[in-house]
Amino acid sequence: MRLNQAGELTLLKKLKDSFRSSESSVIVGIGDDAAVIAPQKQQLLVTTDMMNEGVHFDLSFTSAFQLGFKLVSVNVSDIFAMAGTPKYLFLNISMNDTDTTKFFDELYEGIACAMKVYGISLLGGDLTGALNDMLLSATVIGTTEKAVTRKGALVGDRIYVTGTLGDSACGLELLKRMMPEDKEAVRASRDLSSAQPLICRHLMPLAREASKIAPVANAMIDISDGLFIDLSRICDESGKGAKIYLDKLPLSEDLKKACGFLKLDALRIATTGGEDYELLFTAPANADMAAISATCIGEITEEARIVVDTSGRETELKAEGYQHFGA
Amino acid sequence: MRLNQAGELTLLKKLKDSFRSSESSVIVGIGDDAAVIAPQKQQLLVTTDMMNEGVHFDLSFTSAFQLGFKLVSVNVSDIFAMAGTPKYLFLNISMNDTDTTKFFDELYEGIACAMKVYGISLLGGDLTGALNDMLLSATVIGTTEKAVTRKGALVGDRIYVTGTLGDSACGLELLKRMMPEDKEAVRASRDLSSAQPLICRHLMPLAREASKIAPVANAMIDISDGLFIDLSRICDESGKGAKIYLDKLPLSEDLKKACGFLKLDALRIATTGGEDYELLFTAPANADMAAISATCIGEITEEARIVVDTSGRETELKAEGYQHFGA
Numbered sequence: 164m165r166l167n168q169a170g171e172l173t174l175l176k177k178l179k180d181s182f183r184s185s186e187s188s189v190i191v192g193i194g195d196d197a198a199v200i201a202p203q204k205q206q207l208l209v210t211t212d213m214m215n216e217g218v219h220f221d222l223s224f225t226s227a228f229q230l231g232f233k234l235v236s237v238n239v240s241d242i243f244a245m246a247g248t249p250k251y252l253f254l255n256i257s258m259n260d261t262d263t264t265k266f267f268d269e270l271y272e273g274i275a276c277a278m279k280v281y282g283i284s285l286l287g288g289d290l291t292g293a294l295n296d297m298l299l300s301a302t303v304i305g306t307t308e309k310a311v312t313r314k315g316a317l318v319g320d321r322i323y324v325t326g327t328l329g330d331s332a333c334g335l336e337l338l339k340r341m342m343p344e345d346k347e348a349v350r351a352s353r354d355l356s357s358a359q360p361l362i363c364r365h366l367m368p369l370a371r372e373a374s375k376i377a378p379v380a381n382a383m384i385d386i387s388d389g390l391f392i393d394l395s396r397i398c399d400e401s402g403k404g405a406k407i408y409l410d411k412l413p414l415s416e417d418l419k420k421a422c423g424f425l426k427l428d429a430l431r432i433a434t435t436g437g438e439d440y441e442l443l444f445t446a447p448a449n450a451d452m453a454a455i456s457a458t459c460i461g462e463i464t465e466e467a468r469i470v471v472d473t474s475g476r477e478t479e480l481k482a483e484g485y486q487h488f489g490a
Numbered sequence: 491m492r493l494n495q496a497g498e499l500t501l502l503k504k505l506k507d508s509f510r511s512s513e514s515s516v517i518v519g520i521g522d523d524a525a526v527i528a529p530q531k532q533q534l535l536v537t538t539d540m541m542n543e544g545v546h547f548d549l550s551f552t553s554a555f556q557l558g559f560k561l562v563s564v565n566v567s568d569i570f571a572m573a574g575t576p577k578y579l580f581l582n583i584s585m586n587d588t589d590t591t592k593f594f595d596e597l598y599e600g601i602a603c604a605m606k607v608y609g610i611s612l613l614g615g616d617l618t619g620a621l622n623d624m625l626l627s628a629t630v631i632g633t634t635e636k637a638v639t640r641k642g643a644l645v646g647d648r649i650y651v652t653g654t655l656g657d658s659a660c661g662l663e664l665l666k667r668m669m670p671e672d673k674e675a676v677r678a679s680r681d682l683s684s685a686q687p688l689i690c691r692h693l694m695p696l697a698r699e700a701s702k703i704a705p706v707a708n709a710m711i712d713i714s715d716g717l718f719i720d721l722s723r724i725c726d727e728s729g730k731g732a733k734i735y736l737d738k739l740p741l742s743e744d745l746k747k748a749c750g751f752l753k754l755d756a757l758r759i760a761t762t763g764g765e766d767y768e769l770l771f772t773a774p775a776n777a778d779m780a781a782i783s784a785t786c787i788g789e790i791t792e793e794a795r796i797v798v799d800t801s802g803r804e805t806e807l808k809a810e811g812y813q814h815f816g817a
Contacts, residue, residue, distance in 0.1 A: 190533065191639055195727070196571040196711060197537035199637045206517065207534070210524035211614060211629055213582040217621030244523040255540040255582075255627045287538060294544030295622045300582045302538055302629040303524075310526045312518055384523060400522070 189251070189284060198286035200251060206307050210241035213255075213300035222297070224338045227266045229366040230299070231273025237387065238303040239281045240370035240440045244385035245312065246377035247305035249281050254288035257298040281370070309377070311444070316382035316401035316463045320445035323457040325371045327415040328390055329429060332436020334358075334365030336425060357417035357424075368440040375454050376444055383444035389435045389484025393443055396482075398468055405480065406469045407461030409434070430473075435484045516578070516611060525613035527578060533634050537568035540582075540627035549624070551665045554593045556693040557626070558600025564714070565630040566608045567697035567767045571712035572639065573704035574632035576608050581615035584625040608697070636704075638771070643709035643728035643790045647772035650784040652698050654742040655717055656756060659763020661685075661692030663752060684744035684751075695767045702781050703771055710771035716762045716811025720770055723809075725795055728772075732807065733796045734788030736761070757800075762811045 191199035214220055214234055225233075235252065242249040254274070258267065278285060283303065337358050373383065382401055386393045390412075398405050412433050422429040445463050446452070461471075468480035518526035541547055541561055552560075562579065569576040581601070585594065605612060610630065664685050700710065709728055713720045717739075725732050739760050749756040772790050773779070788798075795807035 191572075191637060195639045195641075196568040197535040197574065197632070197637075199572065199634070199639075200534045200536065202534065207527045207529065208524040209527065209578070209580060209614065209629070209631065211580045211582055212616050213584060213618055213625070213627070215584050215618060215620055215625065218584070218619045241523040245518075245526065247524065251536070253536060253538045253629060255538055257540060257542050257545070257625070287536065289539045289627070291540055291542060292545045293542055293623070296620070298540070298542065298584070298625050300538075300540070300616070300627050302536070302580060304536065305524070307526070310518060310524075312522045312526075314522075 189286060193285055193287050202306055206310060208242050208245050208247040208305040208307055208310065209302065210238055211300060211302040212238050212241065213298065215298050216296035225366050227269035228273035231270040232277045232367050234299050234301050235274055235277035235281065236368050236370045236440065238301045240385040242303055242305035243370050243373045244383050244442060245307060245310045246373050246380065246383065247307035247310065249283045249303050249305040251286045251304040252278060252283050253286060253302040255300040256288065257291050257293035259293050259297065262297065311377055311380045311383040313382050313384050313397050313400035316397050316403050316445040318403060318463055318465055319448055320381055320463040321448055321459045322405060322407060322445050322461040322463060323459055324413065324441055324443050325457045326441040327413045327418065328439055328441065329418050329433035329436045330361050330364040330415055331368060331438040332432050333418050333421050334361035336427065337362055337421060338365065357420040360417050361421055365438065368438065370440055371442045373442055376442060379446040379450040380444040381446060383442060386439040386441050386443050387437060389437050390443065391434050391480060392482045392484030395468065397443065397445065404464035404466040404468050405461060406464050406471065407480065408471045410473045411458065411460045413458040437484055516613060519611065519613050529633055533637060535569050535572050535574040535632040535634055535637065536629065537565055538627060538629040539565050539568065540625065542625050543623035552693050554596035555600035558597040559604045559694050561626050561628050562601055562604035562608065563695050563697045563767065565628045567712040569630055569632035570697050570700045571710050571769060572634060572637045573700050573707070573710065574634035574637065576610045576630050576632040578613045578631040579605060579610050580613060580629040582627040583615065584618050584620035586620050586624065589624065638704055638707045638710040640709050640711050640724050640727035643724050643730050643772040645730060645790055645792055646775055647708055647790040648775055648786045649732060649734060649772050649788040649790060650786055651740065651768055651770050652784045653768040654740045654745065655766055655768065656745050656760030656763045657688050657691040657742055658695060658765040659759050660745050660748050661688035663754065664689055664748060665692065684747040687744050688748055692765065695765065697767055698769045700769055703769060706773040706777040707771040708773060710769060713766040713768050713770050714764060716764045717770065718761050718807060719809045719811030722795065724770065724772065731791035731793040731795050732788060733791050733798065734807065735798045737800045738785065738787045740785040764811060
């Protein structure tokens, strides 16, 4: 069934019925002019992010389920990066009249799955028609006892990153080369067992929870635009420099294999590729890191921003990564 | 200058510098992973709405300034409709690489103007590229002592509406007919002094503040999709009926004149035309309405939904109005 046969009101009713909130802090959930919340904690966190067809996603790569899941993850990642607990979700979905209700159903199954994973409730949103491309945006509200911003990095802090870097960007590169037009690459990619986890990482990222990191972190950000650009943001906001060591960067075996196959520079992808959704944070050198799974990749300095390459050569760290409206 | 020459970071910095918040409840404003707020009042209101090029707006009709102003108004209107005070704004803006920085500047002047009018602060958002159409969405957070929802209408309540109905929909109709293709209509419309206020009403609506209405209202909604559809929402949520009288509907002289000229049914536009952004509310028959500027258009009943036309004939009220993905 096409969306223009289902009608907005039917779709909204469906959303409303599926997503009734049982949170005691929610006084009015989805379905009024605005949601009404009475949060228990003092500090609220609010973030919003959009995903546009043709810019952030390609419907020939992603399934509707993955897309819905990712929309929630990228927003939740921002709440985690502030040391918060995500609580409430608001959605804006614009779809073409000729999109199918099957697609819509799968999209919202992906959203519902992510909501379960992160323990959040849908409290409102807007569903409208789009002339051409599909457009998704979400706002997530969370709570925190004490937010960790990008501002607090101190000289001597160690710089840490969770997980591995570059997997998502490499996954996207694999998807691009696997387009039906390039039959040889498709065949080759299918033989590459490393491809699948990288592609999954790109299409359905899982945001990193930060409750163990929060007590030790002086500054934190999630890596969405690439390590270099996001580390530069911490430096800018904290008014500090940084020195990072390329040989310390956590790279997955899958990334190394795929980069060999694709003839790509794994370190370049790990430093400038976007959408890792890992946490980048700084903590004092004497912080207790026993319970935290993260890799130390460098330290905060007075002013200079330096990259030490694998042969020990020092170059200037530039805020290179994915930037919209780039030249 | 085109946006692809300016770059996202430059544009973001500009937004950040222009919109520093001086609100004491804002702990971290625009420019981190999420905004941090410590609101003083117990209840928070959250709403989000999107506006898509080609669906919600036409760049051959609207200026960038008007568009920015309207984006804020439509969201603030939802906060007012819950008896709230708007406080914080979050923006999502997607523009094409080839859009100009002049357009962006004017858009954000319109946003800034509306922020001053409504007394709100910009705390965050997302700025991305769009493949085709321009896409705007906003989230507004407000506070309230006591929210007025769509649910509380009681049998015997009078139904009130602020301002006049149908002006915005008629303004849009005028704009459509004034397209350069139809030169005769353009000439005729220019002679019609009523056209300008109706067009303004469509392109740059002002949301209605509800502080005087809130103490007496049992149920409230803002009219965004048309009187019939939004009144039906109050009936649905309250589990009640309604009887409204077409001869009581507040119509502006401009609307009557323009409808005469355009050969349109003014009452049909007033009941099914969207984007009035007036407040529709119910209040007890004995409520003190002295300080409130609103028109009584009917009353809440047990179950039946009835429209009494100008000759006294009763017909069923149907939830007709603008609906996305309509058949």
